[in-house]
Amino acid sequence: NGIIGMTSLLIDTNLNSEQQEYVNDIHTCSIALLRIINDILDFSKIESNKLDFEERPFNLRLCLEECIDLLAIQAVNKKIELAYFIEDNTPSIILGDETRLRQILVNLITNAVKFTAKGEVLVNVSSQQIPWSENIINSPNSEAFKLPEDSSDNQQNIASNLYEIKFSVKDTGIGIPRDKMHKLFQPFSQVDSSTTRQYGGTGLGLVISKRLCEMMGGKMWVESQEGIGSTFHFTLMAKVDENIRSQFNPISNLANKRLLIVDDRPSCLQILTQQLNEWGILSHTATSGIAAINILKNETADQNFDFDLIIIGMEMSEMDGVATAIAIREIPKYKYLPLVMLTPIGKSPTKNQLQKLNLAALLNKPIKQLQLYNILDKIFC
Known part of the structure; x- marks a missing residue:
């Protein structure tokens, strides 16, 4: 722990590239060694029934x-x-x-x-x-x-x-x-x-x-x-102690809202759909930006798909989230519709893109249930 702590401080000092490389290696190896020591100690405690x-x-x-x-x-x-x-x-x-x-x-x-x-x-x-x-x-x-x-x-x-x-x-x-x-x-x-x-x-x-x-x-x-x-x-x-039990059961105004989820990851679509359904939200999915645009352009004849909000995954292979959002804004009916962008940690649209898209919110992946609920509740409140 002493080596890890001191090298962490040393990394933040003024070092040349060669020194930086050496210190990084020391830091990485120290963490690896600490994991090994912790594993051996835990295993020993388990074997001797001392855990x-x-x-x-x-x-x-x-x-x-x-x-x-x-x-x-x-x-x-x-x-x-x-x-x-x-x-x-x-x-x-x-x-x-x-x-x-x-x-x-x-x-x-x-x-x-x-x-x-x-x-x-x-x-x-x-x-x-x-x-x-x-x-x-x-x-x-x-x-x-x-x-x-x-x-x-x-x-x-x-x-x-x-x-x-x-x-x-x-x-x-x-x-x-x-x-x-x-x-x-x-x-x-x-x-x-x-x-x-x-x-x-x-x-x-x-x-x-x-x-x-x-x-x-x-x-x-x-x-x-x-x-x-x-x-x-x-x-x-x-x-579970009933006196301290705190189940997340939101009483919301989200019931019967209609959302379109756009992402090319089937797992993301499935998880979001399950979560939204539990809150009484009616969701529809699109596996690409092109599929979403087709749905939005053709839905006017069917009021059952009159969406209240669209959730868009930023990283999609065929047509990314930014391009999809721009195309949605070009449809007159959805020029001001709330859009929520799902972004990987450390990656988000540029300032110019954000201004152009007028997004209602950005939500980092992995998606946290409470954060998602709070964002939707804030948009619809």
Whole structure:
């Protein structure tokens, strides 16, 4: 930590190009070494049953968004779509160890981005309430979430607030050969163990993540096809205290609004459509700028497609978001229609373009549900 801190300060001083390169290498190697040390220490604690878990209330959505934010720049640099979706029945505030959940999520999302050259990485979160059962309460896997020894009525009341939270991290990366799957969760083991392997690592990340899941009453498994991609699933058990439960249930004036979503990423269209539908918004999709223009020019005969707002992805291959927005503004009916542009982090239209387009808002990808809601609510309020 001392080396990392001092080199971080040194990087910001006046250095020539050669010195800058050397300091950057020291800084990068120090971070890599710290990760190795942390992995070994965690693995040792798990093996000796010395790992303690906290049980505190935390915001599940915020935890996931912060994990995704850590990897967003890497995904943008690789031109990978990074997105998440939390299903509506999932509690927002849960009791558990946020640090350990964050450790698992960062490990899986980092691997997904690292092993994906093009396409997307999608994180999905769902949950189911666990019915009252002596088997669940006495389950050895739920030791970290053992219920207090109290009256049967009290135990039943607590158990009724017990949820199984399921996470899925799906990528369109290189996939895992079937004959190498058995190596995934073995300590110090790599799927590609050759000296010329392209991807580094200690071979401990997945092992630690799997053990952490099991210690939190859950499990981890993987589905993969070589050359197509992988999906890592994991679950954990979590209590929800009704006194601190804070589900995001917006009471909005968005119901029955009509939105057109324009993006050439099917995952982005799917996630936005699901989210808007949950808020009662009627959405229509277009997979390219040209398709959107055709819809807008031909919809006048059908009032069912009289849109109140259009969401446009900035980076589209056939016709980018800026060109699409300009074309929309040339249609008299939509000259002043609110337009929201989805932009990758660090990339946005120029000042001249912004003035010409008269956008209602810019929204960074990965799209955050609360930010999207607040923008739409502000536009329509």
